[in-house]
Amino acid sequence: xxxxxxxxxxAPLFDRLALIGIGLIGSSIARAARRKNVARxxxxxxxxxxxxxxxxxxxxxxxxxxxxxxAAAGADLVILCVPVGADEAVARAIAPQLKAGAIVSDVGxxxxxxxxxxxxxxxxxxxxxxxxxxxxxxxxxxDAGFATLFVNRWCILTPAxxxxxxxxxxVRAFWEALGSNVETMNAAHHDLVLAITSxxxxxxxxxxxxxxxxxxxxxxxxxxxxxxxxxxxFTRIAxxxxxxxxxxxxxxxQAVLEALGRFSEDLTALxxxxxxxxxEGLFALFARTRAIRRGIVxxxxxxxxxxFGRPHDEDGDGGS
Amino acid sequence: xxxxxxxxxxAPLFDRLALIGIGLIGSSIARAARRKNVARxxxxxxxxxxxxxxxxxxxxxxxxxxxxxxAAAGADLVILCVPVGADEAVARAIAPQLKAGAIVSDVGxxxxxxxxxxxxxxxxxxxxxxxxxxxxxxxxxxDAGFATLFVNRWCILTPAxxxxxxxxxxVRAFWEALGSNVETMNAAHHDLVLAITSxxxxxxxxxxxxxxxxxxxxxxxxxxxxxxxxxxxFTRIAxxxxxxxxxxxxxxxQAVLEALGRFSEDLTALxxxxxxxxxEGLFALFARTRAIRRGIVxxxxxxxxxxFGRPHDEDGDGGS
Numbered sequence: 001x002x003x004x005x006x007x008x009x010x011a012p013l014f015d016r017l018a019l020i021g022i023g024l025i026g027s028s029i030a031r032a033a034r035r036k037n038v039a040r041x042x043x044x045x046x047x048x049x050x051x052x053x054x055x056x057x058x059x060x061x062x063x064x065x066x067x068x069x070x071a072a073a074g075a076d077l078v079i080l081c082v083p084v085g086a087d088e089a090v091a092r093a094i095a096p097q098l099k100a101g102a103i104v105s106d107v108g109x110x111x112x113x114x115x116x117x118x119x120x121x122x123x124x125x126x127x128x129x130x131x132x133x134x135x136x137x138x139x140x141x142x143d144a145g146f147a148t149l150f151v152n153r154w155c156i157l158t159p160a161x162x163x164x165x166x167x168x169x170x171v172r173a174f175w176e177a178l179g180s181n182v183e184t185m186n187a188a189h190h191d192l193v194l195a196i197t198s199x200x201x202x203x204x205x206x207x208x209x210x211x212x213x214x215x216x217x218x219x220x221x222x223x224x225x226x227x228x229x230x231x232x233x234f235t236r237i238a239x240x241x242x243x244x245x246x247x248x249x250x251x252x253x254q255a256v257l258e259a260l261g262r263f264s265e266d267l268t269a270l271x272x273x274x275x276x277x278x279x280e281g282l283f284a285l286f287a288r289t290r291a292i293r294r295g296i297v298x299x300x301x302x303x304x305x306x307x308f309g310r311p312h313d314e315d316g317d318g319g320s
Numbered sequence: 321x322x323x324x325x326x327x328x329x330x331a332p333l334f335d336r337l338a339l340i341g342i343g344l345i346g347s348s349i350a351r352a353a354r355r356k357n358v359a360r361x362x363x364x365x366x367x368x369x370x371x372x373x374x375x376x377x378x379x380x381x382x383x384x385x386x387x388x389x390x391a392a393a394g395a396d397l398v399i400l401c402v403p404v405g406a407d408e409a410v411a412r413a414i415a416p417q418l419k420a421g422a423i424v425s426d427v428g429x430x431x432x433x434x435x436x437x438x439x440x441x442x443x444x445x446x447x448x449x450x451x452x453x454x455x456x457x458x459x460x461x462x463d464a465g466f467a468t469l470f471v472n473r474w475c476i477l478t479p480a481x482x483x484x485x486x487x488x489x490x491v492r493a494f495w496e497a498l499g500s501n502v503e504t505m506n507a508a509h510h511d512l513v514l515a516i517t518s519x520x521x522x523x524x525x526x527x528x529x530x531x532x533x534x535x536x537x538x539x540x541x542x543x544x545x546x547x548x549x550x551x552x553x554f555t556r557i558a559x560x561x562x563x564x565x566x567x568x569x570x571x572x573x574q575a576v577l578e579a580l581g582r583f584s585e586d587l588t589a590l591x592x593x594x595x596x597x598x599x600e601g602l603f604a605l606f607a608r609t610r611a612i613r614r615g616i617v618x619x620x621x622x623x624x625x626x627x628f629g630r631p632h633d634e635d636g637d638g639g640s
Contacts (some may be wrong), residue, residue: 039347137628138627154545154546156546193539193546194543194544196531196532198530198546198549198551200528201551202526203587206609206640207587207605208520210577210605210608212517212612214586223513223517226513226514228454228455228474230521230522230525231518233553233556233557234553235609235622236553236627238609239609239613241605244601245602249594261435267527267584270527275573277570282569283566287567289558291542292529294559296555299545301545301552302548302630303631307458309631310629312468315332
């Protein structure tokens with residue numbers, strides 16, 4: 001496993017890659033891009049001194065600066081790796097520095113709002129090719145990234161109609177080099193699908209963990225203790241970055257409210273089945289949901305190992 | 321790691337152990353009990369021919385029979401490892417065969433209803449010590465079990481007031497021998513805590529996977545494709561045994577409806593924050609839910625590895 005991402009490409013796809021924001025996603029891109037030799041120079045910008053110090057210590061790039069414009073200057077590809085609520089400010093900051101022919105992209109979980117926020121600030125001759133790598137972990141920051149994060153995960157591109165096809169092709173090649181499977185769709189459709197597959201699941205997870213944390217002290221400690229009954233699965237995604245997720249919900253309001261409406265409607269029906277003891281109805285639902293997981297495992301988007309392949313303690317001392 | 325559960329005890333705790341039902345939990349108990357030499361004889365009963373065939377092939381016990389009464393006859397400890405809705409019928413079937421001084425236990429996720437269903441059928445001189453090992457995976461059947469399933473997991477005993485203390489102590493010793501940490505509480509409190517930590521999480525997971533499976537075909541296939549954004553976590557517990565979970569909801573109706581009421585109330589508040597763009601409110605919730613996961617990891621009930629320690633593909637070919 002000395003070469004985990006396969007052999008590097010011949011000539012780098014880009015001469016200068018600028019990553020604005022060096023958190024989990026930005027730092028994973030930096031690591032993967034370096035390993036695959038996708039860019040000759042990797043320039044990193046982050047407002048946080050702490051993040052920059054880590055980026056330097058981890059040798060994530062060739063230049064590490066505070067100002068987004070400085071990193072973007074002369075770059076062939078600039079990727080915004082900040083929470084989507086910060087995209088507009090970054091776009092304003094980098095716009096004067098962008099060279100003709102530059103490509104601007106991002107990694108946000110929301111696409112319609114990003115196009116609206118970033119697009120108007122970009123000069124003519126700069127292509128906006130928004131991207132969403134559907135990958136991540138619940139951890140945050142430059143230390144949390146790793147080079148194989150995007151391998152065999154989907155990356156969705158949502159260029160607006162009329163965007164330079166060559167620019168789209170280069171962004172596609174970039175993500176394919178990082179190991180992703182690339183799909184293209186329009187931003188509105190992306191936001192609808194992701195509301196179901198990602199945004200509402202996160203909201204529900206945050207919500208139930210919040211409900212539990214509102215319990216009185218004694219019960220709350222029991223919830224933590226006995227969490228292996230199912231609850232702990234939810235706490236993983238409810239440990240995700242709060243700023244990122246706040247911005248997702250504020251920027252995909254319509255699709256999230258629509259998906260949440262369906263969810264609540266279905267939950268009310270389920271609640272009614274429980275109240276009236278409709279065992280057949282419950283069984284029917286519980287049986288058909290298994291097929292969806294099978295599909296996910298078959299598509300290689302999930303491990304087939306039970307319990308996510310979590311380690312099961314092998315020693316018999318039984319802990320505390 | 322040749323002896324993963326530590327050295328076997330001296331003399332077996334029980335002469336004859338009867339396991340009624342040989343699914344995930346029953347077969348895990350059989351494996352662990354054998355490895356730890358907790359019982360001299362392990363008798364297994366299961367109504368299903370297929371399950372019995374697997375139990376024989378896997379050498380899970382010394383006797384494998386169809387009739388619960390035959391397995392229970394002469395047993396010192398009888399553990400009901402069937403969905404809780406089947407407990408009453410099993411209790412009726414085994415009652416005439418139980419020897420004086422026998423202990424009857426179970427592994428159900430609901431305790432009040434089990435005591436009500438089983439207790440009245442047991443003869444005098446037989447102690448009922450209900451147990452709930454808070455452990456499991458989404459898989460079912462005799463092949464899914466493994467000996468270390470209960471190691472460092474909690475097992476909750478809910479004996480009614482006045483039950484023979486020596487019997488409770490023996491059941492405690494049994495679960496400790498299997499690697500569990502044992503806690504005792506009353507059945508009603510158990511059912512309330514588990515409604516939050518297990519039953520409602522399962523219900524919500526089943527519900528969102530159900531919502532997704534009701535989408536039109538095209539969107540549904542996209543949900544499967546892009547499930548790595550969060551959704552796939554929910555599909556794990558929504559792949560759990562439908563019969564077991566139907567019975568849980570039918571038998572813990574009151575506590576589940578109460579917990580679900582809190583969840584829905586909180587979700588409505590969250591929905592309102594999204595609708596009115598209350599970023600501060602969202603951030604505040606998303607930030608405080610992180611502490612709960614930290615507590616779970618610190619208590620050794622969850623892996624600290626990102627993404628549950630799921631394997632990340634190390635090869636750069638990127639799949640399809």
